[in-house]
Amino acid sequence: EIVLTQSPGTLSLSPGERATLSCRASQSVNNDYLVWYQQKPGQAPRLLIYGAFSRATGIPDRFSGSGSGTDFTLTISRLEPEDFAVYYCQQYGSSPLTFGGGTKVEIK
């Protein structure tokens, strides 16, 4: 199965700053079938990005996804207070689907 490694484990930033989160796969993700989720404390995850770069319905354009093959990135252009959360990547290019371990974006 494909192992997804997210880095860094924790990102400490201030509102208004740019956040860059990495998701690296142990082998190439077929068709770049990778998604990103956001999870706030006590809440269920929410889909942000699918197909590596397509924003899900209602997701602000400050969230963008990029990358292909084994290296993928989620960028938050300017952090808003509500963006401080944990972010997970997940691949659906091959079975079984797998999640990364998460990156926590915390207020500096």
Add this chain to the structure above:
Amino acid sequence: EVQLVESGGGLVQPGRSLRLSCTGSGFTFGDYAMSWSRQAPGKGLEWVSFIRARAYGGTTEYAASVKGRFTISRDDSNNIAYLQMNSLETEDTAIYYCTRVRGQHLPGGAVYFDYWAQGTLVTVSS
């Protein structure tokens, strides 16, 4: 508005069984695959199982950690997905999330999740 509401969580002893239910509304339930994922306390996400729509054969997939112990099913007439969990282990303690699936038609056999329920806590302990 898509809504997923779970029920059935609780405290159960190791070796016993529990059944979770997930009722969907705001979409044509029978057209979508449905899935369960879980999150152990303070840990990351783990996919558990999914079931395709009848149009895709209604076939099921399971994570290795639950295969042979858990069974997913669906009742499209009542818009409900179920997760029957048998031979529960302490390691199954987690918040269980019901999710709506996208990508059941894609090659590779894997999917992703566009809507998540609020989660129901399953605690396996003596």
